[in-house]
Each structure stands twice: as C-alpha cells, then as structure tokens.
Amino acid sequence: MEIKREDILHLANLSNFSLSETEAESLEKDLDGIIKYISQLDELDTENVEPTYQVFEMENVWREDEIIKQDASREDLLGLSKEVIDHQIKVPKVL
Amino acid sequence: MKIANSKVTAERLVRDALDKAKHFSDYNIFTFLDEEGAIKKAREIDEKIKRGEKVGRLAGVPYALKDNFLSPRGETTASAHILEGFTSPVTATAVEKLEAEGAIMIGRTNLDAFAHGSSTENSYFGPTLNSHDKKRVAGGSSGGSAVAVALDIVEFATGTDTGGSIRQPASFNGIYGLKPTYGCVSRYGVVAMASSTDCIGFFTKSPDDMDLLMSIASGQDPKDLTTLPDYYNDSKVKKAKKIGVVKDFDNESVDKEIREALKKKCELLKSKGYEIVELEMPALKYALAAYYIIVPAEVASNLSRYDGVRYGFRSEKSEDLENLYANTRDEGFMSENKRRIMIGNFVLSSGFYDAYFLKAAKARTLIVKEYEKAFSKVDYILTPVSPNPAFLLGEKVNDPIAMYLEDMMSVSLNLAGVPGLAIPAGENKNGLPLGLQLVGPRRSDKSLIEFSKELI
Numbered sequence: 001m002e003i004k005r006e007d008i009l010h011l012a013n014l015s016n017f018s019l020s021e022t023e024a025e026s027l028e029k030d031l032d033g034i035i036k037y038i039s040q041l042d043e044l045d046t047e048n049v050e051p052t053y054q055v056f057e058m059e060n061v062w063r064e065d066e067i068i069k070q071d072a073s074r075e076d077l078l079g080l081s082k083e084v085i086d087h088q089i090k091v092p093k094v095l
Numbered sequence: 096m097k098i099a100n101s102k103v104t105a106e107r108l109v110r111d112a113l114d115k116a117k118h119f120s121d122y123n124i125f126t127f128l129d130e131e132g133a134i135k136k137a138r139e140i141d142e143k144i145k146r147g148e149k150v151g152r153l154a155g156v157p158y159a160l161k162d163n164f165l166s167p168r169g170e171t172t173a174s175a176h177i178l179e180g181f182t183s184p185v186t187a188t189a190v191e192k193l194e195a196e197g198a199i200m201i202g203r204t205n206l207d208a209f210a211h212g213s214s215t216e217n218s219y220f221g222p223t224l225n226s227h228d229k230k231r232v233a234g235g236s237s238g239g240s241a242v243a244v245a246l247d248i249v250e251f252a253t254g255t256d257t258g259g260s261i262r263q264p265a266s267f268n269g270i271y272g273l274k275p276t277y278g279c280v281s282r283y284g285v286v287a288m289a290s291s292t293d294c295i296g297f298f299t300k301s302p303d304d305m306d307l308l309m310s311i312a313s314g315q316d317p318k319d320l321t322t323l324p325d326y327y328n329d330s331k332v333k334k335a336k337k338i339g340v341v342k343d344f345d346n347e348s349v350d351k352e353i354r355e356a357l358k359k360k361c362e363l364l365k366s367k368g369y370e371i372v373e374l375e376m377p378a379l380k381y382a383l384a385a386y387y388i389i390v391p392a393e394v395a396s397n398l399s400r401y402d403g404v405r406y407g408f409r410s411e412k413s414e415d416l417e418n419l420y421a422n423t424r425d426e427g428f429m430s431e432n433k434r435r436i437m438i439g440n441f442v443l444s445s446g447f448y449d450a451y452f453l454k455a456a457k458a459r460t461l462i463v464k465e466y467e468k469a470f471s472k473v474d475y476i477l478t479p480v481s482p483n484p485a486f487l488l489g490e491k492v493n494d495p496i497a498m499y500l501e502d503m504m505s506v507s508l509n510l511a512g513v514p515g516l517a518i519p520a521g522e523n524k525n526g527l528p529l530g531l532q533l534v535g536p537r538r539s540d541k542s543l544i545e546f547s548k549e550l551i
Contacts, residue, residue, distance in 0.1 A: 011437040014444065015395065016402075018421035023430070030434055030495050035441065037496055038384045041454050044461070051456030052463055054291045055277050055512030057537070061320045068317075076184035080406035091404055094416045 003032040096250040096304050098154050101144055105137035105155025112157035112201050115248040122224045124239045126162045127169035128202040136199045151196030159243040159252040162203035163210060163286035166190050173286045174218035175208035177401045177427025179408040187284025188316045189295055196311050204239025204252060208429040210260055210288045212236050213501040216492045217431045226268045227527055231485040234264030241268045244298040251308060252298045257288045258386055259505025261296045262517035266480040266530020269519045271299045276537045277512035278323040281316035289393035292509035302547045330541035338364055339374040339473035344504060350483045356520040356529045357479060360550050367549060372473050378465040381458050382507035387499055388442045388455035395439025434495060459510050466511045475546060476534040479504055480517050484527040514540045518547050
C-alpha cells in the first residue's frame with residue numbers, strides 16, 4: 001500500500017504527536033519506504049503456522065500473595081513531576 | 096580485568112579511568128561523569144581492603160553504564176530529550192548486582208535515543224565517534240559503552256540488545272559483546288524498548304571477563320517475572336564438535352573482507368579438529384521485515400508512557416491536556432522514535448493487524464524453528480554481525496531502510512531468544528575492526544563464551 005498524507009495525520013493522532021508540516025512530509029516519505037520494505041513478508045508462506053508472541057520458556061510465575069515493599073515512595077515518585085499540589089500532579093485544563 | 100587489592104587501590108583504578116574519560120572527551124562517549132561519587136565509592140572499598148575485610152569479585156573495577164539503566168546517580172536520559180531532568184529513585188537489578196561485588200560506575204554512556212538506531216547518531220546529545228576512526232560511527236545503539244571499553248577507559252560496560260545493539264557496536268570497535276539468552280539477566284530498572292526481545296548484556300575485552308560478569312548478573316529476579324530460574328552458574332561447558340555457517344549470508348550483500356575473516360576463522364577451527372557444516376536457513380531472510388513490524392509495535396506500546404505528566408520533559412506551550420501530550424511527545428522524541436512509534440501504530444491498527452503484525456508473529460515461529468533445526472545439526476553457528484564494518488558519520492542517518500539493513504544478521508537471534516556473542520576478527524585494510532558472532536541454542540551462554548576462546 002502507499003502511505004498518503006492523511007495516513008500520516010491519522011498515525012500522528014494515534015501516536016499523540018503534533019507534527020509540523022516539514023516533519024509530516026519527511027515522515028510520509030520514510031514510512032512509505034519502510035512499509036514497502038516490511039511488506040515483503042507477503043511472499044512468505046505462513047499457511048498453518050501458529051504465531052509466536054514471546055520466546056520466554058515459562059508460563060505462569062507464582063509468588064506468595066503478600067505486599068512487597070516498593071523501592072520508591074509516593075513522595076519520591078510525585079517529586080519527579082513538574083508541579084504537585086496536595087499530592088496531586090497539576091496539568092493544564094482538561095476540557 | 097584489574098581488581099583493587101592491597102597493592103593497587105580502587106581510587107587509583109577509578110582516577111585512571113576518569114582521567115582517560117576526560118582525555119577522550121571529544122569522542123562524546125559519556126552523557127554524565129560522576130567523579131565525586133566514583134572516588135567516594137573507591138575510597139570505601141580501599142578502607143575495607145586496608146581493614147582486611149572481604150571485598151567483592153569486582154572490587155574497585157571502574158565501569159560505564161549505558162544511559163538507559165536506572166540508578167539514582169545522575170539523570171537517566173536514554174539519550175532522549177523527553178527524559179530530561181529525570182533522576183530515578185530506583186536502581187536496576189543488574190546495577191545492584193554489579194555494585195554489590197564492588198564495581199564502580201564512573202559515568203553513563205551515550206546511545207541512540209531509547210536505543211532506536213544502529214549508529215548512536217539518533218542521540219539527543221549527538222553521535223559518539225568510532226574508537227578506530229573518528230570520521231566513522233560507533234555503531235549502536237550502545238555506541239558509548241562500546242567505545243568506552245575499546246578505548247580502554249573502563250574494564251567493562253553494560254549494554255542492551257533488542258536487535259543487535261550490543262553485538263554491532265562491539266564488532267565496530269573490536270571488542271567482545273554478549274546478548275544473552277532471553278530472560279537470563281533481569282531487566283528490572285532498564286528503559287523498555289521491545290519487551291519480547293530486549294536483553295541486557297556486556298562489553299568486555301576478554302571472554303573470561305564476560306563469564307565473570309554473567310556469573311554475577313544472571314539469575315531469576317522477583318522484580319522481573321520474565322527472568323529464567325538461575326542456570327548460568329550451573330551450566331556444564333559442552334564440548335563442541337560441529338560449527339555451522341549460514342550459506343544464505345555468503346553473498347555480495349556482505350562486505351568481502353568480513354566474509355574472508357569468517358573463512359579464516361573456519362580454517363582455524365578446522366585445524367583444531369572441528370567440523371564446519373554449511374547450513375541453509377531461508378527463513379532468516381525474513382527476519383528483518385518481521386523484526387521491523389514486531390519491535391515497532393512493542394515500541395509504540397512501551398513509549399506511550401512518555402506524556403510529560405509524571406516525569407521528564409514537559410512542553411511549555413500547552414493550553415490543555417491533550418495539547419500537552421501531543422506537544423511534549425512531538426518536541427521530546429527524535430525522528431527515529433517517531434518513525435518507530437508510528438510504524439508500530441500502523442501495524443497494530445485495525446485493517447492492517449492481520450497483514451502485518453500477525454503475519455510477522457507467524458514469520459517469527461518459522462525463525463524459531465529454523466534455529467531449532469540448525470541446532471539439531473550443529474553445536475554453534477558462526478556468522479557476520481553486520482554486513483559491513485563501521486560506516487561514515489552521516490552516511491545512513493537520513494535513510495532509515497539503509498540503517499535498518501545494518502541489523503539484517505543480528506535481529507533473528509532476538510526474535511528466537513537465542514544468545515549471541517560478538518567476537519573480534521581482525522581488521523580490514525583500513526584498520527577498521529571486523530567482528531563475527533557466535534550463536535548458540537537457548538541457555539548455552541556459558542559454553543558459548545568458553546568456546547569463543549578457540550577463535551582467538
């Protein structure tokens with residue numbers, strides 16, 4: 001398939017990027033090339049092949065159902081934010 | 096490696112490393128150097144030695160930390176603008192284990208932002224220069240770590256390998272680089288890129304150093320449920336007989352001198368009584384396309400957490416929350432981060448999922464099986480790491496496909512979860528290092544490292 005400007009704007013929206021015009025233009029060219037490249041999988045016969053999503057050899061990992069002390073405190077974590085008021089992270093208006 | 100003792104102090108080792116780091120500052124290796132912290136830690140170890148107390152197996156050994164490992168010492172940036180100002184309150188398990196044995200981090204090393212790249216040119220802080228030729232790239236994404244070891248600044252450095260990010264820079268700089276079996280080393284406290292392929296490993300100057308580090312860093316971690324039960328230290332070193340070479344890689348797409356280096360190593364093995372077996376592995380041809388579907392999909396998911404709200408950089412110019420997300424992510428990510436996130440969202444979006452993501456997951460099954468089949472015939476496989484030695488700065492940075500092709504022989508190991516060790520294999524006629532990789536079945540890490548000594 002061919003990637004058009006409207007596809008780039010849709011993907012930018014899904015990805016939460018406010019792209020400039022110049023960047024949208026170069027991404028359109030790059031993504032078109034990349035998608036053409038990855039489309040070569042079309043020629044591979046995968047009839048009756050099960051998908052692999054992970055290569056970890058174990059399944060469920062169990063542990064005792066008890067609370068484990070966390071490495072970072074609430075204060076440590078809130079301290080990473082730009083602006084905190086009354087233990088809440090402050091952001092610009094939502095609506 | 097040099098370890099502190101009653102004759103050589105940890106402070107001496109650390110000061111020497113810091114002096115060299117400063118001497119080579121034009122290579123742009125470090126995103127952060129912690130002179131004061133490192134010397135303080137060295138003095139603590141020297142005190143212990145003076146008092147005759149037991150010290151660890153890495154006492155006073157200076158090392159460099161790839162800047163995507165969390166530790167409260169210095170900001171963890173992943174060489175990305177969007178993590179600006181982020182100092183982690185937690186420490187990665189790998190860092191804890193190394194430091195419990197007395198290793199001393201002197202600084203954090205440069206990488207392609209979020210480990211997206213094969214040259215370290217995608218760093219917010221600019222590229223790291225190759226240890227053998229300053230006009231060339233360090234390789235990537237762990238370029239800073241590789242050059243720190245190659246220039247003998249530190250004894251070892253940490254890396255992460257999602258598709259070649261340890262092995263390729265190791266080969267571009269003439270040192271050893273290990274991507275262990277998936278799940279061998281805890282990833283707790285390391286910035287996630289693609290969770291089904293990310294591995295933690297090391298850069299060293301010898302196989303013995305690699306073995307020592309793996310014996311320390313490997314093992315199950317309750318904080319990372321994708322770690323395998325400890326096996327590394329209990330592994331019996333297997334006696335190898337048959338070594339495979341991949342016929343599909345012996346063509347014009349691979350640099351002539353690299354193919355010659357491979358042939359030379361095969362001759363060496365033959366002279367030592369090993370049998371060289373030619374393998375056909377046709378599914379590997381599709382590994383790169385499958386990789387650049389699966390990994391961007393996981394990248395899009397893992398990097399959705401960077402929103403400017405909880406930590407790191409926040410765009411100043413936003414009037415509402417939606418704008419804040421979009422502006423922060425637009426200003427905070429590098430172009431390559433954006434490409435991968437958008438490709439990921441493309442292959443996962445409705446209408447394209449079956450044709451891309453599902454198709455790639457099926458291709459992955461064929462790649463896993465291809466390796467299983469190969470290891471039923473041979474003990475290890477010896478292949479090039481990359482199609483060429485270190486390329487020129489700027490040569491590929493604006494051509495994403497050319498950059499992705501760098502990874503064509505390294506990514507299949509990550510998709511299959513098998514270990515790979517990059518080993519030095521001489522230099523080309525211009526003095527650039529050449530590298531090869533030894534590939535083994537899952538959990539063969541220890542034997543693989545031991546076997547690499549046969550190739551020296």
